[in-house]
Amino acid sequence: MSYDRCVRCGSCLKICPIFDAMGEEQYSPRGKTYLLQIMDQIEQDPEAAKEFRRLLFMCTMCGRCKETCSSDVDLLAIWHEQRGKSIREHPDEFAYLKPLQEALENVQNIYGLDPEDRAMFWLDELEDEIPGLADKVYEPGKKAEVMVFIGCLMSFRSSQLDVLRALLTTLWKSGTDYLVMGAEEFCCGHPLYLIGNDEGAIELRKHNKAVIEDAGAKKVITCCPGCLIQLKQYHDLGDIEALHHTQFFDMMYDELPTYKAEKPFAYHDPCELHRILEIKKEPRSLMDKMHVDYRDIEPTCCGGGGLLRITDPNLSDIIIQMRAASQHLKDTTVLTCCPSCREQLLSNELKTRDIIELVSEIIEEVGE
Amino acid sequence: MKIRDYVIGANASMYYRLNFKKIKGVYYPKSEQELIDIVKIAREKGYGVTPKGGGSGLSGACTGGDRERIMVSSLRMNRVLTISKDQKYVDVQPGATPDEINAMLEPMGMKFWVAPSSRDIATVGGILSTDGGGNDTWRNGTMRDNTLRVRMVLYDGSILTVDWSGVKCENKKIEKALNSKGMTVHDVAGSHGTLGFITEIRVRINPIPKHTLSGGVAHYDDLNELGDVLAKMINEKCSIWYGEAIAEAHPDVRGDMKPPLLILEVPEENTCDLKGITGYKPISKEKLQQYKDTRIKLPKRNPNEGMQVALFEGYGFHGTSLRKMQDCVNEINDLLRSHDLEPFAKYGHGPSKWYLGDNSPAYGIVLHSREIRPPEKSGPEVFEAVKDIVALCKKLGVTPKPEHKWPFSDEVKNARLSEIRQALGEGFNEFLLDSKCYDVLASMV
Ligand SMILES: Cc1cc2nc3c(=O)[nH]c(=O)nc-3n(C[C@H](O)[C@H](O)[C@H](O)COP(=O)(O)OP(=O)(O)OC[C@H]3O[C@@H](n4cnc5c(N)ncnc54)[C@H](O)[C@@H]3O)c2cc1C
Numbered sequence: 001m002s003y004d005r006c007v008r009c010g011s012c013l014k015i016c017p018i019f020d021a022m023g024e025e026q027y028s029p030r031g032k033t034y035l036l037q038i039m040d041q042i043e044q045d046p047e048a049a050k051e052f053r054r055l056l057f058m059c060t061m062c063g064r065c066k067e068t069c070s071s072d073v074d075l076l077a078i079w080h081e082q083r084g085k086s087i088r089e090h091p092d093e094f095a096y097l098k099p100l101q102e103a104l105e106n107v108q109n110i111y112g113l114d115p116e117d118r119a120m121f122w123l124d125e126l127e128d129e130i131p132g133l134a135d136k137v138y139e140p141g142k143k144a145e146v147m148v149f150i151g152c153l154m155s156f157r158s159s160q161l162d163v164l165r166a167l168l169t170t171l172w173k174s175g176t177d178y179l180v181m182g183a184e185e186f187c188c189g190h191p192l193y194l195i196g197n198d199e200g201a202i203e204l205r206k207h208n209k210a211v212i213e214d215a216g217a218k219k220v221i222t223c224c225p226g227c228l229i230q231l232k233q234y235h236d237l238g239d240i241e242a243l244h245h246t247q248f249f250d251m252m253y254d255e256l257p258t259y260k261a262e263k264p265f266a267y268h269d270p271c272e273l274h275r276i277l278e279i280k281k282e283p284r285s286l287m288d289k290m291h292v293d294y295r296d297i298e299p300t301c302c303g304g305g306g307l308l309r310i311t312d313p314n315l316s317d318i319i320i321q322m323r324a325a326s327q328h329l330k331d332t333t334v335l336t337c338c339p340s341c342r343e344q345l346l347s348n349e350l351k352t353r354d355i356i357e358l359v360s361e362i363i364e365e366v367g368e
Numbered sequence: 369m370k371i372r373d374y375v376i377g378a379n380a381s382m383y384y385r386l387n388f389k390k391i392k393g394v395y396y397p398k399s400e401q402e403l404i405d406i407v408k409i410a411r412e413k414g415y416g417v418t419p420k421g422g423g424s425g426l427s428g429a430c431t432g433g434d435r436e437r438i439m440v441s442s443l444r445m446n447r448v449l450t451i452s453k454d455q456k457y458v459d460v461q462p463g464a465t466p467d468e469i470n471a472m473l474e475p476m477g478m479k480f481w482v483a484p485s486s487r488d489i490a491t492v493g494g495i496l497s498t499d500g501g502g503n504d505t506w507r508n509g510t511m512r513d514n515t516l517r518v519r520m521v522l523y524d525g526s527i528l529t530v531d532w533s534g535v536k537c538e539n540k541k542i543e544k545a546l547n548s549k550g551m552t553v554h555d556v557a558g559s560h561g562t563l564g565f566i567t568e569i570r571v572r573i574n575p576i577p578k579h580t581l582s583g584g585v586a587h588y589d590d591l592n593e594l595g596d597v598l599a600k601m602i603n604e605k606c607s608i609w610y611g612e613a614i615a616e617a618h619p620d621v622r623g624d625m626k627p628p629l630l631i632l633e634v635p636e637e638n639t640c641d642l643k644g645i646t647g648y649k650p651i652s653k654e655k656l657q658q659y660k661d662t663r664i665k666l667p668k669r670n671p672n673e674g675m676q677v678a679l680f681e682g683y684g685f686h687g688t689s690l691r692k693m694q695d696c697v698n699e700i701n702d703l704l705r706s707h708d709l710e711p712f713a714k715y716g717h718g719p720s721k722w723y724l725g726d727n728s729p730a731y732g733i734v735l736h737s738r739e740i741r742p743p744e745k746s747g748p749e750v751f752e753a754v755k756d757i758v759a760l761c762k763k764l765g766v767t768p769k770p771e772h773k774w775p776f777s778d779e780v781k782n783a784r785l786s787e788i789r790q791a792l793g794e795g796f797n798e799f800l801l802d803s804k805c806y807d808v809l810a811s812m813v
Contacts, residue, residue: 005670007678008380010424010489013443014465023444024396025423026375034378035371038385042374051371070668 006033006073012065017301018058021318026055029065029075036082053086053093058315061194061306062271064299076276079306084196097195100310108186108204110152118155119182122164129165130172137182138215146171146178146248147217149208149231151224152187153339159346160339162353166360167223167245173363174252184211188230194307205235212240221248223354225272225279225338232277244273245356246337250282250289259290259358266329267294268345268352270338271301283337286355290362294335297327304344320348370394376420376439380486382677383428383812385747393438398445400567404525407565407795410438411523416798419561421463421494424486426681427773429560430494433799433808440565442493448472449568456573457516462493462566469571478573481508484771485664493566499558499723500771501734503612506719510771512557514572520556520564523795528564530556537792545791554727555788560775561797562785579635581609583656586630586648591615594628595685595693595733600645601719602731607638608719612663613733615697615714618740621669622713623662630718631659666715667736676712677741679704679750680757684722684770686732693733696764700737703760707753708742722770725780734770747813755806776805 012029013019019028026032035042035052042048059079066075087094103112119137127133138147148171154160171178186208189201208231212220220237222228223245231242243251267287274280287294303309303319324330333351335358336342345352369388376394377386392415397403410417418432420441432439442463449459453476460469466487469480483502484490490500492511496518501510508514517531526539528546535551537543556563588594594613601608610633617627632648633656642648651659670676683700685693701711718733741750758777761768768774775781782801789801799805 005675007668007670007676008378008384008423009486009668010378010380010422011486011668013422013489014468024372024375025378025441025443026371030423031375031378034384035375038374038377041385041388042371045369048369048371048374055371070665071670 003033003036007071012068015064017319056082057311059306060301060308062301063275080196111156115183130168138179143216144177144179147212147220148180149222151227166357170360188227190226190230209235225270246283250286256289257362259292259362265294265335266297266332268334268336269299270341302341302344304340379423381426381428385812390436396441396444403521418797419565421491422489424490426678435799457570459570463491479576480573482511482514492569498773503610503717505721515553517570518556519568520566522564523793542792581633582636582639583633584648584650586646588628591694595690597646598719609633613718617713620671666713674740676738679739682769683735684767686730689765690732710740712738712740725778748810751810751813
């Protein structure tokens, strides 16, 4: 087992956002791997074993522990595997995750809403602003170069509408031949993946793959790093290239007009994007092309990853509040490029914008 | 039991399989007052107290052995309390790491110059309690050389302040007894949590100099030659800012390095003198960084097959044993193999300095060591090798775990600690000074 390779050096303690927030060893990656190493002793104490299982879900899966580990322990794989094992063997302890799993099974989105609403909700809002938008919704037989995978968060949350508007406007203005999947977009499976349920995601992925292939797309783009992990690594898309929207637009634009802002921004690297997918260059390159004045902030999690908002919303709030304080975010607009980070920032009353909003704005200005 | 009572056993040593039933409480105080209240609980119930810092120590001392005890972590006491740039000191809580302290100091152009490879997790309380050092100990000394004053809470709940001239204590009887024994910072250094809980340390800081450093590598035919070179460097008091030797390393982890070799970083004006002594060849900044990275990760790396273990983490070669380093290492490796442990890597700070049990300084190399663990051997069987190594070190004139990380066999230091404990109370980390502590350690492997 790879957790046996952990030498318990402790380098993963201080960089872990959960340990940082809670301050006790059981919340740290070393603490959890240590507990696995002595699991024979823990299992003799059912209450402690139960507590351990709960601890596994107090994690943002940000991957900073894995990145720091010099002993080559794949900590993310361990958390993934152990979460799955816990839910399989002790489903009663995770009843609160059932609605999520059922929603994905029944209506293929995390909110349990009617699949038809996926495109409806924002289409109503944006149809008048973006000419021809209604025609951009996939139906069998429609073809396009680019398929846009919008993701559950951006499909259903009104807080994401500005980003969606910017994305679709930029696609329109740039003359991109694209489609959105509409009601045919199923959840990418990432939430199931995060709870170690690999089986449950298979059908969702199969469906998405069939739709993307049917549209003859050469590229599929998404704003959501979690969806991108799934599209890139688990959808088996063959030659179809899965890209983050910052990658797509960075490739599209060699140069962009200067974006003028009154105050410098702070750039928050989404963990799943920069640490897990290793996409660090393109968001910065796009910002640089617009001569955006920004500062990098410490690359730690916002607290929104790993389903922590569901498994422990208080802890998730503490993490973003600590981040806001330590990185002085209160009076700054935080630039990012992940719907989940955006939710997390907004719900804690921090100002945030997606990089695509700046791109869209600058293009519109020039157009005018 | 709560999971926090188990997880407190997490530490970097191979002594990690604890008898958890003996742990009667785990605490993470934020302040000295909270700590005093915690110690009171222990005292009233007759439990021992074991302090724990980052748990990066490699002797198992932060486990507390098998006593009925409470465990107190300093991880929540990690604030920098005062910074005096003019007077060149900072007061810090015991749970602060060198990295945390330096993150505050570096923007001011100042630095706390104690740099163990574990500086991202090792706490100043733990580093003083093991008298740790790093690759610049040769120049900057060990932790005790950088400690001006220590404040600790004793088992009776009173506060003791120790500096280089003596002690002050709320309990005047204790103060008098300790001053009559001549207690100073020397005694707290390497005391492994046996005296009290350190709550505050005043450490020395110094400016970050502006001069340019130049890096280089020197290769040797064997470790005797490397030992000779180190002895010369020590005699000549060479100005070395970073000195690390890689004596041997398994092919899985050594990259393109060809040990034995010495990685050095020196001020540019000193490179000429040093070339004559060490035969070192300059390398680019990037290459130097790559070598340093490989070195700092060595203690944590695993072979492609199997698992490494820090069986006996360090050897202090000095005097004759330094000049005969290869012969000594051969004997150590033969011994390891006779216990089915495959030598995996040996590397360490050199030239370096450490203190012997009688507080006299020794100069040489602190050679760390990792082995590949035989999966089929039981803990107590593996521990037999440790006992044999300690005996072999004595025969060879090698200091076992020189950064005072093997407190159990240091008779002089232990006698002194026992003497002091008679005056200030014996409730802290008792197992360490027990004649049966080897049995306890063996049970935890
Ligand atoms: C990867 C790695 C690299 C290392 N490199 C080095 C190195 O370069 N140089 C070096 O010297 N060491 C090194 N070490 C060993 C280790 O980091 C040191 O021994 C360090 O000083 C331990 O500090 P800690 O805070 O982790 O203490 P712990 O391991 O938690 O405790 C060590 C001892 O200190 C006592 N203690 C801790 N805090 C207090 C307190 N507040 N009051 C009283 N007693 C206390 C404990 O009871 C215990 O006896 C390394 C270890 C690892 C895992």
